[in-house]
Each structure stands twice: as structure tokens, then as C-alpha cells.
Amino acid sequence: MTQRALIVGLGIGGMSAAIALKRQGWMPVIIERAPERRKGGYFIGLRDEGKNAASALGVLDVMEKRTPENIRFWDVRKDGTRRRIADLTQETNAPIAVLRGDIEEALWSGVEGKVDVRFSTVSVAIVNGAMQAQVKLQTEGGGETTETYDLVIGADGVRSTVRKLVFGPDEAFFHSIGTMLCAFPLARPVEGFEAGDGLMVADVKRTLTVFPLEGRPSTALFSYRTRNPERASRKDPLSTLRQIFSDLDVGGLIPKALEDLGTMDDFLFDSVQMVKMPRWSRGRVLLLGALAGMLGGQVLGDAFAACPQDVDSALKMFEARMRPFIRKHQRFIALRSQLFVPSNRFSLWGRRVLWQILLRSRKYCSRKSA
Ligand SMILES: Cc1cc2nc3c(=O)[nH]c(=O)nc-3n(C[C@H](O)[C@H](O)[C@H](O)COP(=O)(O)OP(=O)(O)OC[C@H]3O[C@@H](n4cnc5c(N)ncnc54)[C@H](O)[C@@H]3O)c2cc1C
Structure with missing residues (x-):
């Protein structure tokens, strides 16, 4: 039967x-x-x-694939200066960029x-x-x-x-890793960057990552650490993020991304469990x-x-x-979460060094295979 x-x-x-x-x-x-x-x-x-x-x-x-052809990733510092880092979509098992x-x-x-x-x-x-x-x-x-x-x-x-x-x-069954996420599509390209450019702004306990997508607006992902993610997930995302990122301007990049969030009906705001x-x-x-x-x-x-x-x-x-x-x-997951949202200055430094090492090793490998 x-x-x-x-x-x-x-x-x-x-x-x-x-x-x-x-x-x-x-x-x-x-x-x-x-x-x-x-x-x-x-x-x-x-x-x-x-x-x-x-x-x-x-x-x-039949699945749409959205990895940009000329993808580059940048580590953007607080003062707006940038440094090329390893490209997230070319990690060891090369993920394809798609939308959910x-x-x-x-x-x-x-x-x-x-x-x-x-x-x-x-x-x-x-x-x-x-x-x-x-x-x-x-x-x-x-x-x-x-x-x-x-x-x-x-x-x-x-x-x-x-x-x-x-x-x-x-x-x-829940084990919180003390991190909140807010993802949404940016309403406009990031000023000063090209199509295909992804970027990461990392600070202690807070980050903004922008993932570029072919044919679609880039996804902005704000993350921050909090002791009480369940309470945080009941709050209004825009005012919460404005408060948490208030002293991080990065040449206007953060306020503009938050302005875009203010125009969106559709966003994901949740704790990582x-x-x-x-x-x-x-x-x-x-x-x-x-x-x-x-x-x-x-x-x-x-x-x-x-x-x-x-x-x-x-x-x-x-x-x-x-x-x-x-x-x-x-x-x-704990290690990955340190890569995304460093919990202290040492992790922040380690993360930057790691991205640089990955970039150099990738360049070395591509020279060897050329
Ligand atoms: C609208 C939406 C947008 C998302 N966006 C992202 C994203 O941008 N990035 C990301 O990493 N993850 C995102 N996720 C989560 C991601 O899809 C999942 O974590 C992952 O794909 C595993 O999927 P899942 O099917 O187990 O759970 P989910 O994708 O969460 O799907 C669960 C489904 O079950 C339904 N449901 C819940 N409770 C009940 C119930 N009691 N009875 C009947 N149906 C129920 C929900 O409406 C939903 O359709 C999103 C999920 C949804 C629903």
C-alpha cells in the first residue's frame, strides 16, 4: 500500500x-x-x-545562479579606506551565490x-x-x-x-550564539564601489557585509552581538541598528544602508539559534x-x-x-561566528589576518596553475 x-x-x-x-x-x-x-x-x-x-x-x-562574473571583496575600515580580501564565493568549496x-x-x-x-x-x-x-x-x-x-x-x-x-x-534545544542578523536588499548601489564588489565592515561585536548578486540588488547583512537575542528579536530592527551602529559612519556607508532598510517592507531580522x-x-x-x-x-x-x-x-x-x-x-559555528562578528579586538585582528592569508594563498595557487 x-x-x-x-x-x-x-x-x-x-x-x-x-x-x-x-x-x-x-x-x-x-x-x-x-x-x-x-x-x-x-x-x-x-x-x-x-x-x-x-x-x-x-x-x-533550473535554479537561477547569481554569482557576479567580476566579483571582488573588500575589507572597509572605519575611516572608509579599503583593502582587497579573499573572495567569499571562492572559498575551498566555491559556493554559488543564489537568493533563498x-x-x-x-x-x-x-x-x-x-x-x-x-x-x-x-x-x-x-x-x-x-x-x-x-x-x-x-x-x-x-x-x-x-x-x-x-x-x-x-x-x-x-x-x-x-x-x-x-x-x-x-x-x-536552543543554544544561542548571542548574535542577531538583519538581511535585506540594498535599494541602490554602494557609492564608490563597482557592480560585483562585496564588502565587509567589521568592528568589535558588529559588522555589515554586502553580498553582490548578478542581476539583483546586493544583499546587506547587519550582524551584532547581544546577550539577550530573544528580547532583541522583538524590537524594531531599524531603530535598534541605528542605535548599535550610531558611532560607525564609514564614509556615510552605514547610514545609507540603514536608510535603505527604512524603505523596505521585506527583511529578515532574527537571532541565530x-x-x-x-x-x-x-x-x-x-x-x-x-x-x-x-x-x-x-x-x-x-x-x-x-x-x-x-x-x-x-x-x-x-x-x-x-x-x-x-x-x-x-x-x-562558534568559530564561524567569530569570523562574521568578532567578539573582541583579538578576533577582529585575527579575522583580518585570515582574510589576507586566504587572498595571498589564492593568488599563489592561481599563479602556480597558470
Ligand atoms: C520567507 C523566508 C525568508 C528567508 N530568508 C532567508 C535568507 O535570506 N537567508 C537565510 O539564510 N535564510 C533565510 N530563511 C531561512 C531559510 O530558508 C531556512 O533556514 C533554511 O532554508 C531551512 O529551511 P526550512 O524549510 O527548514 O525552514 P524555513 O525556510 O523556515 O521554512 C519553514 C516553513 O514552514 C512554515 N511553517 C512554520 N510553522 C508552521 C506550522 N506550524 N504549520 C505549517 N507551516 C509552518 C513557514 O511558514 C515556512 O514556510 C528564510 C525563511 C523564510 C520562510
């Missing part, structure tokens, strides 16, 4: 899982809280794992008309059994139904409701970590290809394949 999966969340993780499960003969149903697709989002660097997963899911070729919406659009092409997608629908209760799970679904008008599935997949983001319903409250769990599945409920994106869906599909009728073994295989990847990322 055809196995049915309920996927909660029509994001990158949810659509990837739906495509992968459908290929393995499952019948996925996706529910999404929003009344329509959430197409937004800004710069994302697609690394090898993401590229390979997109390729395995059959969406890499490009990934969403590509995955939607694999879902539209092939998977039952129900908007304005949420899960309000889950009875998790050994062989099946019963889910109470609620639609916007208040209508409720209870449906039975062979597998329920929580792909509903960092603040997952499925996790709260089945595993426990956020606080049990690491979700740590000893297991990602319980009974017939699986959480697709927000970190894993397309890779989570691909690995789930591989696990069901290896264990077609054995959900328990497939979930064990998923866990075994994903755990080392997630562990590696979480181990380096």
Missing part, C-alpha cells in the same frame, strides 16, 4: 523532502501556515552539499501539480504511535480534521511547532533540521531507497548519515 507522509512547512526542507519521498513511491501532503508560498529571502551561498543535493533532487539546472527565493522557486517546480499542498493549514496536535501518527489539522477558518499518516515530518523552521508538540519546548537534539525522530515523527535544507530531503530519500518498507530502519539511516554533517557544522 502507498505510504503517506505529512510534511509540515512548505520551505526549502519541506519541498526537498516531498520531492525525495515522491520519488520513492510515497504520497506526501504538505501543509503550510501561510496563505501562499513564501518566496522571500536574500543571499545564500550554495556549497557542495547544497549543490549536490539540488542536483540529486533534479532542481540544480531562487531555491524556493526551483523546488516549487518539482512540487507544483505533483504534491497535495494545503495553505493556511497547521497541525495543532499529534498522537505519535509506533506505526502511524494521527494529526489534528486546523485551517484558517477554524475547521479541524484528524488524519492518519505513516510519517510526519516537521519542516517548519527553527521555531518548529512539530518539535514543540512532540519533543518539548524550544528552550530545551543552534538547535541541538539527541535524536531527530520519535516514533513516526521526524524533524528536518532547519540547518540541513535540501540535503535533509535528499538524505531522507536515499534512506527510503535503501529501506523501502521499513520506516524505522530508514529513520535510523537518516540519523546516521546526517549526524556527522550537523555535528561538524555545529562544532565550527
Whole structure:
């Protein structure tokens, strides 16, 4: 008999899982809280794992790619002087620059008309059994139904409701790294820089990074460190950033970027949370970590290809394949966060030296291969 999966969340993780499960003969149903697709989002660097997963899911070729041809990155100092640094999009496993919406659009092409997608629908209760799970679904008008599935997949983001319903409250799993992010598209090119130029303004506990994109406005990413990110995420981003960056002008660059934020309806303002769990599945409920994106869906599909009728073994295989990847990322997250938002003067200095070393080693390698 055809196995049915309920996927909660029509994001990158949810659509990837739906495509992968459908290929393995499952019948996925996706529910999404929003009344329509959430197409937004800004710069994302697609690394090898993401590229390979997109390729395995059959969406890499239809995905818009936005790495500028003449890309250069600059470290811009407080006084407005600049120094060329290693180019972020040419790190060891050369990420492709895309917008989150490009990934969403590509995955939607694999879902539209092939998977039952129900908007304005949420899960309000889950009875998790050994062989099946019963889910109470609620639609916007208040209508409720209870449906039975062979597998329920929580792909509903960092603040997952499925996790709260089945595993426990956020606080049990959240590990804050004390950083806030605000991403949005700049309304105009950065004065004095060329198309394809990316830049980083770094100071202790606060940074602005501008990611250039081909054919689209650059993404501005403000980051700052705070002791209480949950409280910070409830504040107004513009006035908060104006206050935090008030004494950092950088030749007018910071105030102009904040002026652009003031004209935007659409921006991402959130704390960076690491979700740590000893297991990602319980009974017939699986959480697709927000970190894993397309890779989570691909690995789930591989696990069901290896264990077609054995959900328990497939979930064990998923866990075994994903755990080392997630562990590696979480181990380096503190270091990465120092690269993005240095917490003290020593980190700020170390970060500058590192970018310079990367630039020199890249020049050396390209001379050797020429
Ligand atoms: C609109 C949007 C813009 C984003 N922009 C960026 C960006 O610029 N850069 C970046 O790095 N990351 C961004 N993200 C986050 C990024 O997409 C994810 O962290 C990552 O891709 C993993 O995706 P996910 O599918 O696990 O979670 P998400 O992308 O967060 O998707 C979760 C989906 O589940 C839905 N949902 C949530 N709760 C429920 C519920 N109870 N019932 C039903 N549906 C529910 C949400 O509406 C959403 O569509 C954005 C996410 C969204 C939704």
C-alpha cells in the first residue's frame, strides 16, 4: 500500500523532502501556515552539499545562479579606506551565490501539480504511535480534521511547532550564539564601489557585509552581538541598528544602508539559534533540521531507497548519515561566528589576518596553475 507522509512547512526542507519521498513511491501532503508560498529571502551561498543535493533532487539546472562574473571583496575600515580580501564565493568549496527565493522557486517546480499542498493549514496536535501518527489539522477558518499518516515530518523552521508538540519546548534545544542578523536588499548601489564588489565592515561585536548578486540588488547583512537575542528579536530592527551602529559612519556607508532598510517592507531580522537534539525522530515523527535544507530531503530519500518498507530502519539511516554533517557544522559555528562578528579586538585582528592569508594563498595557487 502507498505510504503517506505529512510534511509540515512548505520551505526549502519541506519541498526537498516531498520531492525525495515522491520519488520513492510515497504520497506526501504538505501543509503550510501561510496563505501562499513564501518566496522571500536574500543571499545564500550554495556549497557542495547544497549543490549536490539540488542536483540529486533534479532542481540544480533550473535554479537561477547569481554569482557576479567580476566579483571582488573588500575589507572597509572605519575611516572608509579599503583593502582587497579573499573572495567569499571562492572559498575551498566555491559556493554559488543564489537568493533563498531562487531555491524556493526551483523546488516549487518539482512540487507544483505533483504534491497535495494545503495553505493556511497547521497541525495543532499529534498522537505519535509506533506505526502511524494521527494529526489534528486546523485551517484558517477554524475547521479541524484528524488524519492518519505513516510519517510526519516537521519542516517548519527553527521555531518548529512539530518539535514543540512532540519533543518539548524550544528552550530545551536552543543554544544561542548571542548574535542577531538583519538581511535585506540594498535599494541602490554602494557609492564608490563597482557592480560585483562585496564588502565587509567589521568592528568589535558588529559588522555589515554586502553580498553582490548578478542581476539583483546586493544583499546587506547587519550582524551584532547581544546577550539577550530573544528580547532583541522583538524590537524594531531599524531603530535598534541605528542605535548599535550610531558611532560607525564609514564614509556615510552605514547610514545609507540603514536608510535603505527604512524603505523596505521585506527583511529578515532574527537571532541565530543552534538547535541541538539527541535524536531527530520519535516514533513516526521526524524533524528536518532547519540547518540541513535540501540535503535533509535528499538524505531522507536515499534512506527510503535503501529501506523501502521499513520506516524505522530508514529513520535510523537518516540519523546516521546526517549526524556527522550537523555535528561538524555545529562544532565550527562558534568559530564561524567569530569570523562574521568578532567578539573582541583579538578576533577582529585575527579575522583580518585570515582574510589576507586566504587572498595571498589564492593568488599563489592561481599563479602556480597558470
Ligand atoms: C520567507 C523566508 C525568508 C528567508 N530568508 C532567508 C535568507 O535570506 N537567508 C537565510 O539564510 N535564510 C533565510 N530563511 C531561512 C531559510 O530558508 C531556512 O533556514 C533554511 O532554508 C531551512 O529551511 P526550512 O524549510 O527548514 O525552514 P524555513 O525556510 O523556515 O521554512 C519553514 C516553513 O514552514 C512554515 N511553517 C512554520 N510553522 C508552521 C506550522 N506550524 N504549520 C505549517 N507551516 C509552518 C513557514 O511558514 C515556512 O514556510 C528564510 C525563511 C523564510 C520562510
